[in-house]
Amino acid sequence: MAAENIFKGEAMEEKGERARLASLIGGMAIADLVKTTLGPKGMDKILQSTGRGHEVTVTNDGATILKSLHIDNPAAKILVDISKVQDDEVGDGTTTVAVLAGELLREAEKLLAAKIHPITIIAGFRMAAECALNALLQKVVDNKENEEKFKADLMKIARTTLSSKILSQDKEYFAKLAVDAVMRLKGSTDLEAIQIIKKPGGSLTDSFLDEGFILDKKIGVGQPKRIENAKILVANTAMDTDKVKIYGARVRVDSMSRVAEIEAAEKQKMKEKVDKIIAHGINCFVNRQLIYNFPEELFANAGVLAIEHADFDGIERLALVTGGEIASTFDNPESVKLGHCKLIEEIMIGEDKLIHFSGVEMGQACTIVLRGASHHVLDEAERSLHDALCVLSQTVNDSRVLLGGGWPEMVMAKEVDELARVTPGKKSHAIEAFSRALVAIPTIIADNAGLDSAELVAQLRAEHYKEGCTAGIDAISGSIGDMVELGISEAFKVKQAILLSATEAAEMILRVDEIITSAPRRREDRM
Amino acid sequence: MALAFDEFGRPFVIIKEQDQKVRLRGLDAQKANIAAGMAVSRILRTSLGPKGMDKMLQSPDGDVTITNDGATILEQMDVDNQIAKLLVELSRSQDYEIGDGTTGVVVLAGALLEQAQKQLERGIHPIRVAEGYETASRIAVEHLEKIAQKFDFGVNNIEPLVQTCMTTLSSKIVNRCKRSLAEIAVKAVLAVADLERKDVNLDLIKVDGKVGGKLEDTELIYGIVVDKEMSHPQMPKQIEDAKIAILTCPFEPPKPKTKHKVDIDTVEKFQTLRKQEQQYFDDMVQKCKDVGATLVICQWGFDDEANHLLMHRNLPAVRWVGGVELELIAIATGGRIVPRFQELTSEKLGKAGLVREKGFGTTKDKMLYVEHCANSRAVTIFIRGGNKMMIEETKRSIHDALCVARNLIRNNSIVYGGGSSEISCSISVEAAADRYPGVEQYAIRAFADALDSVPMALAENSGLQPIETLSAVKSQQIKENNPYCGIDCNDAGTNDMRDQNVFETLIGKQQQILLATQVVKMILKIDDVISPSEY
Secondary structure, rough: OOOOOOOOOOOEEEHHHHHHHHHHHHHHHHHHHHHOOOOOOOOOOEEEOOOOOOOOOEEOOOHHHOOOOOOHHHHHHHHHHHHHHHHHHHOEEEEEHHHHHHHHHHHHHHHHHHOHHHHHHHHHHHHHHHHHHHHHHOOOOOOOOOOOHHHHHHHHHHHHHHHOOOOHHHHHHHHHHHHHHHHHHHOOHHHHHHHEEEEEEOOHHHHHEOEEEEEEEOOOOOOOEEEEEEEEEEEEEEOOEEEOOOOEEEEEOOOOOHHHHHHHHHHHHHHHHHHHHHHHOOOOOEOOOEOOOOHHHHHHHHEEEEOOOHHHHHHHHHHHHOOOOOOOOOHHHHHHOEEEEEEEEEEEOOOOOOOEEEEOOOOOOEEEEEEOOOOOHHHHHHHHHHHHHHHHHHHOOOOOOEEEOOOOHHHHHHHHHHHHHHHHOOOHHHHHHHHHHHHHHHHHHHHHHOHHHHHHHHHHHHHHHHHHHOEEOOOOOOOOEEEEHHEEEHHHHHHEEEEEEHHHHHHHHHHHEEEEEOOOOOOOOOO | OOOOOOOOOOOOOOOOOOHHEEEEEHHHHHHHHHHHHHHHHHHHHOOOOOOOOOOEEEEOOOEEEOOHHHHHHHHHEEEEEEHHHHHHHHHHHHHHHHHHHHHHHHHHHHHHHHHHHHHOOOOOOOOHHHHHHHHHHHHHHHHHHHHEEEOOOOOOHHHHHHHHHHHHOOOOOOHHHHHHHHHHHHHHHHHOOOOOEEOOHHHHHEEEEEOOOHHOOOOOEEEEEEEEOOOOOOOEEEEEEEEEEEEEOEEEEOOOOOOEEEEEHHHHHHHHHHHHHHHHHHHHHHHHHOOOOOOOEEEEEOOOOHHHHHHHOOOOOEEEOEEEEEEEEHHHOOOOOOOOOOOOOOOHHEEEEEEEEEEOOOOOEEEEEEEEOOOOOEEEEEEEEEHHHHHHHHHHHEEEEHHHHHHHHHOOOOEEEEHHHHHHHHHHEEEEEEEEOOOOHHHHHHHHHHHHHHHHHHHOOOOOOOHHHHHHHHHHHHOOOOOOEOOOOOOOOOEHHHHOEEEEEHHHHHEEEHHHHHHHHHHHHHHHHEOOOOO
16 A cells, blocks of 8 residues: 655655665765864865855864854754864864764764664774773873973963964964963863953964953043052942832923922932942942943042943953952942952053953953954954863863874774774674774874875874884874874863764764654745 | 435535545545554654664754654654544653653554554454454453562662663663663652652652763752852852742832832932832842841842842842742752742741852853752752753653653562563463454454564564564463563573563553554544545
8 A cells, every 4th residue: 555645745754774874974974074174284164154244254163164054964963063062061172073973974884885783883883982982091191290291281282272273373372372371260161261352453473361351441531541559349230320110110290390300319319329339439440231421420520430331241250350249239338349450551452442450369360362364363263262271171170181193093993993803793893993983083184284194094003003102193294203292182081072972973873764854844924 | 525416416515615625434544544553653663672773853943853762753753644643642642651662552553553454354344353452452451460570679779670761771872871870760760759659750850951071971969950050140159058048029129910100200209219129129138138048049030239239148049940940949958939028937948958050061051059958859860961962862761761760669560571571462362362252353363463563573673583583482482481581682692581681660561552452443443534635
C-alpha cells in the first residue's frame, strides 16, 4: 500500500542513509568554511550583514564567523552551537572545535561507507576521546607553584593565542598587555573588570593599558577639569524631575499662579536633592541617568564635577574600582560609602575627550585603550584581545599548560593509535579514524601556512615516537621545531573543551537516522 | 462520493457541504487508518533500545532538536493525519502516566495494527479483532504480574533503583555517563520522596541546565538553583545562615486595584506626598530588617531607591524570581511566601545554610545557589553539556529516569527488559489462544505476534538477525522455563537479563500494553472517515 502522507503540507522527512548524508555534509561544509582561518597563517573572512548599511566585519574568530551565518542545515547548526559554547566557556579554540568535529564526521563518513554501524563508531570515538584526554593529562605541565615560570607560561599562551589573529605583528606587546591585565584580576574570571575602549586613529602599537579607569564621557560645562584626591559618589537616580511615584497621583490646578507654585516646589525638591548629594562631602558625582541642566548648574556652583549618563557597566565598574557603592537615596550621608581616587582629569585620546580616574583604591580593574587604523581593525583587535584575556583568565584558575603548534594533537594521535592496535573488533577502525581526525589539525595548520603538510606531518609523527618529544609545526620557519624553545604553549582547559565538545557533537550527529523538518512558519504578508 | 437521490433526482444533503468532503468508508477506511498508524510507528521503530538511533527535528522556526524520546519526537513532528494524531496522544499519555516507554508503546501499537490488517484481510470483522485483542491484553497483563519480581530498596540500598534508571538511560545519548546520572536521579527522587505514602512529587525536583562544561560535571544540589543574581552589584555574593524573606509584593509604592486619583493642587500636598513616598521605601526595608531577614527574595522588581536602601541597610535581595521557583525556595527553606509587608513575621522566614552566587565561563552569566536548606525536600539537578541540544536531551533523559525511580517507589515490582517480558507474554498469550473458541482465537494469536515485534525491533537495531535471534531466545525461554531471557543488545554474551541487570517497572510495561491495545481498538472501530477535501 502506498505510504500515507501523515505530515502537514510542506514538512519533509529524510530517512536512513540520506538523512545521515545530509547531516554529515552539513557538518563538513561548516568545518571547511572556517578551516582556512586556522593557525598563525590562517586567513580572515569578510562578513557582510544583511541589515541596513550592509555592515562589514573582517574577522578570524571562528565563533564570530559562525554566529553570523544563516544556516539551514540542522547538523551545521550543532557545530555553530558548540563553537558558541566554546567561546562562552573558554573564549578561544572556537575554530578548532568546529574543524575537529568536521574532521571526525569526515572520517565517520568513510567508516559508514565501509558498512560500520554508527553506534559502533560512536563507541570507538568515545574510547578514543577518553584515551586522548588521558594522554594529555599525563603530559600537562603545571607551574602554579613557581610564580615566575607561571607568568612565563601565561606570556607564551597569550603569544600563541594572539599569533593567529590580526594582532600577530605586535603579539609581544599585546601579550604583555593581556597578561598584565589578567594578573591584576588576581584569580577572578570576571572579565568585566577589564574595560576595552576603542578609539580609531594611531597605530595598533599605540594601544596601552591604563591602571586606572577611563570613562568615555565629557565633563559638564563650567565644572573643574581636574580634581585631586577625589571623593566620588556613584549614583543611579533620576536627576531630571524626579516624578512622584505614588500611583494615580496627578497635578490638578485651577490657576496659573498655582502652576508656578508647584513648579517652584518641584525646583525646590530638586535643589534639596542636590544639596543632600553635595552634603556627602564629595567633589565628583557620577550618575547613570541624565542630569538636567538645572541640577548640573547647581553642581557646577558647588564646584562638584558631575558626570551624567554613564552606562550601567561603566557605573558598576567605576563603583568596583573606586570602592564606592551605587547610591540611589541620599538621606544618610554618614553611612554611604564614597569612592576615592587620587586624580580625575580629562585626557585626550585622538580627538576625543575622556575622563581618566587614576590612583584608584582597588587595583583590580584596568582599562585597555585600543588604537588602530579603522573600525574593522579595532573590532577585530578587540575580539582577539578578548580571546587572549579569556584564555588567560581561565589559565589562572586551571594552570595546567600544554605545548602548542600541533603538539597536543600528535601526542593524542599517538596514544589513540596505540589504543586502536590493542582493541579487538570493529571499534578499532573508529579509534584509528579518530586519530586521523586529530592529525588533520596540524595538517591544516601546515596547509594554511603554505607548507608541504604531508611531509611535515609525517616527520612530526616520526619525531613523536621518540621519548619526551617536544616537536611541533613551526609555521613561521616552515619546518619542525622545538615548541619549548619557540615558546608556543596552549592552555589545557581549551584543548580539553575542544576535545570533549567536538566528540560530543560528532556523536550527536552520527546518532541521527532521520530528519524531520517542519514546514517553515509562514510569515504574514504585510504588503 | 455516492449520493442518495430522491424521486425527483435531487441529492439528499446530509453533511454540510457534502460534495466538498472526502469520505472513506468500510474496509478502505480501516486500511487507510492502519497504514497511517503504521507509518508513525515505523518512524519510531529505529529509536528503540540501547542501540537505537536519534531523530533530528527542525521546528517551523528553524530550531533543532535531537532526541530519542518517543513523546518528544511525535510532539514536534507536526502531524496532520487524524490517526497519526491519535498515536501522538498515546505516546503523550504514556509520558504523563509513566514517563518512560513512550517509544515502546507506539511501536507496540504499530505492530498490533499491522497484525490487525492481516486479520481484516482474512475477512474477520474488526470488532472481533478488537475483542480478541482485549482478551489477549488481559492475559498478557496478568502474565506480567506473574513474572514480575519485587525487590527491596531502602534509603541506604539504592543499587536496585540505580540499575533500573540505568536501563532507561542506556537508550539515550547520555549513556556515556549513565551510572552517575542514574545515581543523581535516584538520590534526587529519594530526597523528595514520601516513603510512607509511597509518593513522590516530581515538581520538587528542578531540572536546570547551562551550556558549557561537560556532561560529567552534572550535579545534584540539595537546594535550589535560580538563574538570577543579586539585585545590586555590590551586595555580598555569599550569605551564610541566611534567613530569607520570600515576598510576592513589589518594593514599590502600592497600586490599589480600585481606580483612584490623588490630586495635587497645593504645594503642601505636593510636599507631603513626597515625604509619604520616601516613608514607604523606608518602612518596607525596615520591616524586613526588623523581622531579622538577611536575604530578600522578591517576585517583583525594586525601585532604584528601594534597591539602594536595601543595599545600604546591608540586606541582600534578589528580584524577579519566578512563581514556581519562589514556591520551591519556600518549600526548601521552610519559609512562607508573604504577600504583604505587614504580614512579615520572623516565623515566616525561610532558612538556608548557604546562599551563594556563582559565575560561569567567560560571560557574565551568574546563578544563585540556595543550599543547606532547613528542609531539603526540594532539590535541583544541574546539567552541564557541550551544546544546547545536548542539554535539552539530557533534561528529557533525566526526566525519564526520575519518572522510573518514582514509579518504583510507588510500586516496587519490576519485570526484566531487553524484550524478555514481551517474549514471555507472547508465549503465554499464544498458549492461551488455543483455549478460546471462536474467531477471537486468531486475534489473540495475532496479538502474540505483535508482542514479538518489540524484541524483534530491538534485535534489528542492535545489528542482529531479528528472526534468528528472536526464535533462539523464544525456544530458550520455553526450554529452560526461564522468562528472563531477552535480546542481548550490548554483546554482553548472555541472554539472561538478570545477569545483565536490565529491568523496567511493572506498571510501565502493563500500561504500555493496555494503552496500545486501547488505541488500536479505537482505530479498528472507525469505519468512516469524513474529512474536508483539499482545496
